[in-house]
Each structure stands twice: as C-alpha cells, then as structure tokens.
Amino acid sequence: MATVASGALVNLEELVPPSPHFNHGTSLRVTGKLQKYDVETAIAVIVDGNASLKVDTQHLNLNLRIGSIFQFIGELLLVPDHEAILKARVGRNMDGMDLNLYRQTLQLLRDFQAGR
Structure with a gap:
C-alpha cells in the first residue's frame, strides 16, 4: 500500500526556484484567494500578496467562487519554463480566515519547530 505525504505548509510567495519546496512532486498545502477559474x-x-499559483482541480468536487479563500493540498508539478501547477487532491473553502493572521501563525509555528 502506497503512502501519501502530508502537505508541507507553505506561503505562495515561498514557491520560487531557490526554495526547497519548489521541486517536482513535492506535497504542499497552500492557501490563497481564488482569482480566476477555467471550467x-x-x-x-x-x-x-504578489504571488500566484495555478491549481489543477479536476479531481475535486468543490464549488469554486471567485474572491473566496481556498486551501489546497496536492503535489507540485513543474512544467517547462519553471511554471508550477499544484495537482490538488484535497481542497476546501476557507472564507472567514484572516490571511495575515494565518501567515503570522505559520511563522510562529516554524519558529517553534526550529527551536526544538
């Protein structure tokens, strides 16, 4: 039986080529506001912020509304020209969540884990 890796918590701004998370097949958990969707x-x-990410949602049964906040867990696929697409296996609506507070909490979690 194959195991599925948990998604590493990352901010979209961290998904750039020098990042250790910017690798083909890396399991990630990302959160952001839905800007557009092609049915x-x-x-x-x-x-x-200034970062964006394409998310392949073909395997999800999710009501996607422009302007809503969503969190996706899946594997990062790198296509030519270092374009990244997350092949989502899980997605959920996170409306009502304060993204600034979420980023602060993520940083506190990382600081705590680094101190252990």
Whole structure:
C-alpha cells in the first residue's frame, strides 16, 4: 500500500526556484484567494500578496467562487519554463480566515519547530 505525504505548509510567495519546496512532486498545502477559474480545463489561479499559483482541480468536487479563500493540498508539478501547477487532491473553502493572521501563525509555528 502506497503512502501519501502530508502537505508541507507553505506561503505562495515561498514557491520560487531557490526554495526547497519548489521541486517536482513535492506535497504542499497552500492557501490563497481564488482569482480566476477555467471550467473547461479545471485550472484555478489562487493569489496571496504578489504571488500566484495555478491549481489543477479536476479531481475535486468543490464549488469554486471567485474572491473566496481556498486551501489546497496536492503535489507540485513543474512544467517547462519553471511554471508550477499544484495537482490538488484535497481542497476546501476557507472564507472567514484572516490571511495575515494565518501567515503570522505559520511563522510562529516554524519558529517553534526550529527551536526544538
């Protein structure tokens, strides 16, 4: 039986080529505001600050609304020209969540884990 890796918590701004998370097949958990969605290709684009990420949602049964906050867990696929697409296996609506507070909490968690 194959095991599925848990998604590493990352901010969209961290998904750049020098990052250890920017590798083909890395399991990630990302959160952002839905900027656009193409029904025909099932590709969503989420944004957080100045960063954006394409998300393949073809295997999800999710009501995607532009402007809503979503969290996705899946594997990062790198295509030519270092474009990244997250092939989502899990997605959920996170409306009501304060993204600034979420980023602060993530940093506190990392600081705590680094101190252990």
